Amino acid sequence: MSGLMQEMSAKALRLNIPLNVQLDLTYRCNERCVHCYLDHDDHGEMTTSEIKHLLDEMAEAGVFILTLSGGEIFLRKDFFELLEYSRRLMFCVKLKTNAVLIREREAKRIRDLGVESIQISIYSHRPEVHDAITLIPGSLKRSVDAIRFLTSQGLRVIIGNVLMTHNLEDYQGVRELAAELGVDCTTDPTITPMMDGNRSTLNLSVDQNALRNVFRDASLVGDVDEFCAIPPKPGESDLEATPCSAGHTACYVSPYGDVFPCVQFPIPTGNVRQQRFVDIWRHSEQMNEVRSIRVKDLTTCTSCTHVSNCTRCPGLAYMEGNMRGPSTQDCEKSFARTGVPSANMLAKQRSTTNLGNPSLVQIRALSASTSPAGATA
Amino acid sequence: MSRLYVARNPRVAARSLDGEMMIMSGRDSTLFTLNKTATILWQAADGATPLEEIVERRICPEFEVEPAEALQDAEILARELASHEILQISEEPIPQTNSPAGEAR
Numbered sequence: 001m002s003g004l005m006q007e008m009s010a011k012a013l014r015l016n017i018p019l020n021v022q023l024d025l026t027y028r029c030n031e032r033c034v035h036c037y038l039d040h041d042d043h044g045e046m047t048t049s050e051i052k053h054l055l056d057e058m059a060e061a062g063v064f065i066l067t068l069s070g071g072e073i074f075l076r077k078d079f080f081e082l083l084e085y086s087r088r089l090m091f092c093v094k095l096k097t098n099a100v101l102i103r104e105r106e107a108k109r110i111r112d113l114g115v116e117s118i119q120i121s122i123y124s125h126r127p128e129v130h131d132a133i134t135l136i137p138g139s140l141k142r143s144v145d146a147i148r149f150l151t152s153q154g155l156r157v158i159i160g161n162v163l164m165t166h167n168l169e170d171y172q173g174v175r176e177l178a179a180e181l182g183v184d185c186t187t188d189p190t191i192t193p194m195m196d197g198n199r200s201t202l203n204l205s206v207d208q209n210a211l212r213n214v215f216r217d218a219s220l221v222g223d224v225d226e227f228c229a230i231p232p233k234p235g236e237s238d239l240e241a242t243p244c245s246a247g248h249t250a251c252y253v254s255p256y257g258d259v260f261p262c263v264q265f266p267i268p269t270g271n272v273r274q275q276r277f278v279d280i281w282r283h284s285e286q287m288n289e290v291r292s293i294r295v296k297d298l299t300t301c302t303s304c305t306h307v308s309n310c311t312r313c314p315g316l317a318y319m320e321g322n323m324r325g326p327s328t329q330d331c332e333k334s335f336a337r338t339g340v341p342s343a344n345m346l347a348k349q350r351s352t353t354n355l356g357n358p359s360l361v362q363i364r365a366l367s368a369s370t371s372p373a374g375a376t377a
Numbered sequence: 378m379s380r381l382y383v384a385r386n387p388r389v390a391a392r393s394l395d396g397e398m399m400i401m402s403g404r405d406s407t408l409f410t411l412n413k414t415a416t417i418l419w420q421a422a423d424g425a426t427p428l429e430e431i432v433e434r435r436i437c438p439e440f441e442v443e444p445a446e447a448l449q450d451a452e453i454l455a456r457e458l459a460s461h462e463i464l465q466i467s468e469e470p471i472p473q474t475n476s477p478a479g480e481a482r
Binding site: 002005008017087093117156 | 389407
């Protein structure tokens with residue numbers, strides 16, 4: 001983030017302005033990615049006029065960066081109408097898409113409308129791997145062709161490369177593909193639970209060993225020693241800090257008008273079909289609760305070695321059951337980075353040790369002779 | 378001196394944050410903030426009103442400055458903003474298309 005953007009973000013935080021909003025236009029999708037956290041049925045998306053009304057309200061509330069995402073945004077027949085309307089309101093518009101439906105004509109239109117950047121999901125440079133994740137044959141070729149159409153229009157494209165068990169070996173290949181295409185690339189090992197709380201997608205997360213290797217790859221992290229260093233003891237300012245921008249300068253709106261602090265933080269705070277966007281932002285009890293949390297208020301994490309530079313996601317913590325609690329996935333990342341277990345991991349270890357081996361607990365319970373205080377099995 | 382017309386570049390993104398105008402360049406995503414004079418100029422740059430008139434009606438009353446001096450400064454400012462592709466300047470009125478226009482708030 002540039003210095004000036006940091007300054008503007010600080011000002012927005014002070015003034016309680018939602019500078020940055022992700023709006024999902026649809027959850028429908030033309031791919032079926034194995035790790036996706038969404039249900040792809042349409043449960044009553046906002047209409048064109050409802051979305052335009054919301055865009056007016058968001059401009060009025062001070063939203064500057066608008067990320068249009070999904071689902072697959074190009075499945076909405078009114079996509080360009082909404083994009084044009086967004087740009088007329090002078091939002092800085094970013095798109096997230098699989099790009100399968102972008103050809104030369106769409107790329108030109110996106111250029112003409114002054115879109116800031118387009119993030120495109122690429123899982124591998126090898127069709128057999130990428131297409132096995134999207135479950136759509138030919139999808140890698142379509143997406144890569146689209147990147148070429150977009151860059152030929154001078155547009156900024158960013159490849160988003162999510163790492164999971166299926167494509168762990170391929171991130172260097174994706175980075176080489178990005179270099180060949182002349183676009184940026186981000187690599188992210190975070191797999192999120194489904195929005196309905198189903199955690200089965202987490203089985204696709206890369207394991208501790210693999211994470212450790214990824215975090216020691218200088219081509220990804222830069223200075224490995226610095227990236228993997230044990231953080232210094234937290235200062236007062238670290239403990240007074242806000243955990244992340246969710247609910248502070250950023251929020252998320254679903255295709256059905258539900259407002260959440262972030263796309264990864266599914267605590268409902270209100271619906272724009274019933275309330276004005278700015279009223280939800282300013283007055284929602286849940287939004288204000290999220291907003292009130294400081295690092296010093298976190299259970300477990302305040303005593304953790306990693307607290308000053310942890311990537312803890314409050315949304316993932318919420319999905320684990322406590323928005324003030326740890327996010328185990330981020331604990332694992334901190335451990336993989338530094339080799340030092342988090343306070344959460346140590347607490348879990350202690351709890352397991354106190355119980356003994358869980359399989360032995362069951363055996364002991366079955367034996368009356370070993371039950372304490374004369375308990376019978 | 379010929380008349381100058383100024384128009385907001387439709388390729389930028391813009392938002393007023395508590396009266397301070399943030400502008401993101403459409404060329405390279407550089408972020409700018411405009412001072413009070415530049416903000417007035419930006420907001421009045423409709424492509425149809427001559428710069429001279431913007432200065433007389435919007436800038437002079439705000440800053441209690443002589444019109445000739447203000448016009449000279451405004452021209453320098455307009456050319457600087459144009460060099461960053463934030464404004465368009467022309468000696469003819471600049472038609473505003475239906476593409477992104479100046480509805481920044």
